[in-house]
Amino acid sequence: MFGVLMITLLLTVSLVGSNMDTILKQGIIYQVRAEITENTSIVQGFNDPKEFEKFVQQKIDERVKTLGLDTPWYSPQRLGYTMYKILILDFGNATFLTSDSGSSNVGEIIFEKMPKTILLFTTATIIISIIGIVLGAASSNKIGSKIDRITSTFAVISSSFPVWWIGMLMIFVFAFVYQIFPARATPNIASDDPGYFLALLYHMTLPVITIVLIGFGAWAYLVRNFMVGIMQEDFITAKKTMGISKKKIVYSHALRNAAPPIVTILALSLSGSLGGAIITEAVFDWPGMGRLYFEAISVMDLPVIIGSTYILTVLFLVSIFIADLLYGYFDPRVRTSN
Amino acid sequence: MSSVSTNEIKREFLKSKMGLTGVFILLGLVLVSIITISTIPVSTFQEWNNPEKWILYPKTSVPSWVNLLSSEKIPEHKIIDAEIFESHKDEIFLVSQQFGVSFEYDDFPSDFIFETKTKYSDSHLVQIKVIRPDGIILEILSTSLPHSEIDTIHNQRYFSTDSMIKKNLNAYKDEFQFDFSIGATEIIFSDLNENQVQKGNYIFIMDTYGIGEPARVLESKMILGGKTFGLMGTDELRRDLAVGLLWGTPLALFIGISVSIGSVVVGLVYGVYSGYKGKKTDEAMMRFNDVIYALPALPFLIILAVTISNSIFLMIGFLMIFSWVGIAKVSRSMSLQIKTRQYVEAAKIMGQKDSKIIFKHIIPQLLPYAFASIAISVPAAITTEAGLSFLGLGDPSFPTWGQILHDANTYGATAQGFWWWIVPPGILIAITGLAFVFIGNALDVIVNPKLKR
Numbered sequence: 031m032f033g034v035l036m037i038t039l040l041l042t043v044s045l046v047g048s049n050m051d052t053i054l055k056q057g058i059i060y061q062v063r064a065e066i067t068e069n070t071s072i073v074q075g076f077n078d079p080k081e082f083e084k085f086v087q088q089k090i091d092e093r094v095k096t097l098g099l100d101t102p103w104y105s106p107q108r109l110g111y112t113m114y115k116i117l118i119l120d121f122g123n124a125t126f127l128t129s130d131s132g133s134s135n136v137g138e139i140i141f142e143k144m145p146k147t148i149l150l151f152t153t154a155t156i157i158i159s160i161i162g163i164v165l166g167a168a169s170s171n172k173i174g175s176k177i178d179r180i181t182s183t184f185a186v187i188s189s190s191f192p193v194w195w196i197g198m199l200m201i202f203v204f205a206f207v208y209q210i211f212p213a214r215a216t217p218n219i220a221s222d223d224p225g226y227f228l229a230l231l232y233h234m235t236l237p238v239i240t241i242v243l244i245g246f247g248a249w250a251y252l253v254r255n256f257m258v259g260i261m262q263e264d265f266i267t268a269k270k271t272m273g274i275s276k277k278k279i280v281y282s283h284a285l286r287n288a289a290p291p292i293v294t295i296l297a298l299s300l301s302g303s304l305g306g307a308i309i310t311e312a313v314f315d316w317p318g319m320g321r322l323y324f325e326a327i328s329v330m331d332l333p334v335i336i337g338s339t340y341i342l343t344v345l346f347l348v349s350i351f352i353a354d355l356l357y358g359y360f361d362p363r364v365r366t367s368n
Numbered sequence: 369m370s371s372v373s374t375n376e377i378k379r380e381f382l383k384s385k386m387g388l389t390g391v392f393i394l395l396g397l398v399l400v401s402i403i404t405i406s407t408i409p410v411s412t413f414q415e416w417n418n419p420e421k422w423i424l425y426p427k428t429s430v431p432s433w434v435n436l437l438s439s440e441k442i443p444e445h446k447i448i449d450a451e452i453f454e455s456h457k458d459e460i461f462l463v464s465q466q467f468g469v470s471f472e473y474d475d476f477p478s479d480f481i482f483e484t485k486t487k488y489s490d491s492h493l494v495q496i497k498v499i500r501p502d503g504i505i506l507e508i509l510s511t512s513l514p515h516s517e518i519d520t521i522h523n524q525r526y527f528s529t530d531s532m533i534k535k536n537l538n539a540y541k542d543e544f545q546f547d548f549s550i551g552a553t554e555i556i557f558s559d560l561n562e563n564q565v566q567k568g569n570y571i572f573i574m575d576t577y578g579i580g581e582p583a584r585v586l587e588s589k590m591i592l593g594g595k596t597f598g599l600m601g602t603d604e605l606r607r608d609l610a611v612g613l614l615w616g617t618p619l620a621l622f623i624g625i626s627v628s629i630g631s632v633v634v635g636l637v638y639g640v641y642s643g644y645k646g647k648k649t650d651e652a653m654m655r656f657n658d659v660i661y662a663l664p665a666l667p668f669l670i671i672l673a674v675t676i677s678n679s680i681f682l683m684i685g686f687l688m689i690f691s692w693v694g695i696a697k698v699s700r701s702m703s704l705q706i707k708t709r710q711y712v713e714a715a716k717i718m719g720q721k722d723s724k725i726i727f728k729h730i731i732p733q734l735l736p737y738a739f740a741s742i743a744i745s746v747p748a749a750i751t752t753e754a755g756l757s758f759l760g761l762g763d764p765s766f767p768t769w770g771q772i773l774h775d776a777n778t779y780g781a782t783a784q785g786f787w788w789w790i791v792p793p794g795i796l797i798a799i800t801g802l803a804f805v806f807i808g809n810a811l812d813v814i815v816n817p818k819l820k821r
Contacts, residue, residue, distance in 0.1 A: 186805055198777065206782060309755045323667065327671075346664055
């Protein structure tokens with residue numbers, strides 16, 4: 031797992047590395063020239079423009095060397111240094127973006143945004159899974175019934191709509207036609223205000239409704255399919271012959287046995303939604319990781335891009351790991367004997 | 369799962385309502401694509417981002433079929449071609465360009481523009497008049513083409529906002545029973561008694577008088593400005609959305625199908641090879657598979673699009689990188705089963721080459737599964753591409769549906785209520801996705817008997 035993380039990082043760094051260097055170098059040239067022109071005494075000291083240019087170039091080279099930019103980004107020391115710094119969560123300073131409190135430390139920016147993303151997507155995922163499990167169990171209870179058919183159709187239809195498009199429609203309908211919810215999901219009160227949390231919840235409603243609307247159909251369908259498989263197992267038939275009511279079988283015995291795959295998928299979809307958050311957050315203007323990522327890309331703020339990719343990958347890997355552990359916990363069959 | 373024969377699949381598939389619906393939708397989309405490619409000239413699609421091409425079109429206008437739904441008829445934006453009549457009396461040649469408009473709307477047109485391109489020499493006199501449904505003739509403009517000694521080609525536009533038109537209309541003040549402090553179009557198209565639209569046929573006549581020889585009209589159009597246009601309306605940049613949406617269809621099909629076929633083929637061969645070889649090769653290949661699986665796809669796609677290129681063909685390649693993984697896993701486990709079958713063992717003992725065994729004996733067994741996964745993975749490819757385009761990372765030279773939605777978002781279409789700009793692209797994405805999901809699910813049920821219950 032650690033290896034995967036390192037490979038991911040290496041790929042990111044190598045993809046953005048060369049661009050980062052050119053941008054940094056241009057920044058240095060600009061900076062040096064600005065410093066020299068500001069200091070008129072230096073300019074006046076030169077009579078020959080050629081000599082002056084030479085002096086400027088020398089200064090630039092000096093600075094490039096001190097920052098270690100004279101070796102290419104793929105040289106072992108620089109690569110190793112970059113990787114090491116990322117590993118200890120030191121992402122350096124952002125080139126353009128700042129956090130709400132004004133800090134340009136990438137770590138601080140990310141940790142300011144992350145709770146909001148987690149808040150939005152965890153809430154949505156929890157709602158989705160509750161609705162999904164209840165609906166899925168209900169439709170597996172009566173296969174071929176109305177509720178079953180509606181759930182299946184809804185699952186197929188909703189999964190082919192892009193979430194962000196539904197988001198645009200929701201904004202259009204509920205923020206502009208009927209002005210119930212705000213169009214921008216970023217609250218416009220200061221974050222230390224006591225009412226901030228409530229405002230955040232209010233602004234969160236529309237994105238949550240959208241994500242739930244698109245998500246729960248597929249969930250219900252998934253749960254239904256697991257349940258259908260389990261309902262055919264021998265122990266359920268045995269329970270039936272024992273005269274236990276079907277409702278009880280579905281909701282307590284079968285659902286418990288369907289738990290392992292459901293929990294695994296829950297963990298995976300939580301982390302998967304974080305990646306998908308980029309577009310959703312861009313549509314709703316939700317002040318989380320996804321929007322940060324999008325903003326970072328549009329201004330090419332490389333430290334932020336690297337930092338957020340790293341965090342996203344870590345989250346993804348951790349949730350895969352947790353999913354594996356949970357699977358073992360719920361399903362004794364995969365436990366290894368010691 | 370591999371014992372299903374082709375005929376059986378066909379028979380079962382024809383029984384599935386869902387699959388047939390999917391095929392019908394897909395056929396419809398393919399038909400639309402073919403019609404688009406063959407009837408709409410390629411130039412319109414290449415000039416999608418060229419504002420000059422769209423100058424005659426209205427800005428953000430509603431699709432014209434809206435008029436069918438409401439009792440209040442909104443004036444339609446019309447581009448009318450001229451009928452040209454020539455006559456001469458002695459030395460004087462008259463070229464008359466006539467534009468017939470049947471105006472049956474409840475609101476005044478916003479403006480009108482005459483656009484002509486003429487070839488002439490010497491001096492020519494231009495007179496524009498309109499014959500109204502009630503028979504009244506209004507002479508609205510008389511002017512002349514600029515004098516020229518030699519043959520010259522001249523472009524001229526006459527706007528309804530021209531102050532001369534308003535001045536000329538003042539001559540008819542006595543016939544109208546209302547205040548004249550309004551725009552020229554609101555007078556020309558008005559009833560005599562009160563300022564309301566007079567419905568009926570209007571004929572606009574632009575006469576060009578020349579002495580010695582007639583002016584030759586090369587191009588002539590009258591643009592009657594309205595608030596509805598075409599099948600799908602227009603966007604902020606005056607582009608005809610119908611053209612964009614139609615061109616988006618073959619593009620979306622192309623992207624979706626090529627990504628899914630590419631990734632399924634790669635995944636299938638990779639997985640089967642890994643499963644067939646087994647041991648260390650298998651281990652190494654599956655670890656590599658895990659690495660790709662653990663990469664967060666969307667962030668990486670974004671980085672790739674930003675740093676390498678956003679050309680549509682490269683984008684298809686990038687999408688493939690992230691979508692073959694799951695298929696490789698499943699086909700590996702399937703090939704593990706198939707390789708223990710006796711005929712494969714027999715082939716091996718007979719000394720056949722590995723590649724031959726894989727392509728002749730194992731992969732054909734997996735083909736039904738492969739077709740199902742191709743169909744199922746198309747929607748994901750289309751929505752991912754649309755999502756990237758929506759973020760502004762798509763290929764700007766191709767009007768894909770995601771690109772149209774991106775433009776809608778940047779021009780604030782949601783805030784201004786331009787529903788015709790937002791709704792159709794999304795519905796088209798969903799319909800295309802649905803077609804493939806239907807086909808894929810129907811195939812999946814046949815190929816995986818476990819789902820049948």
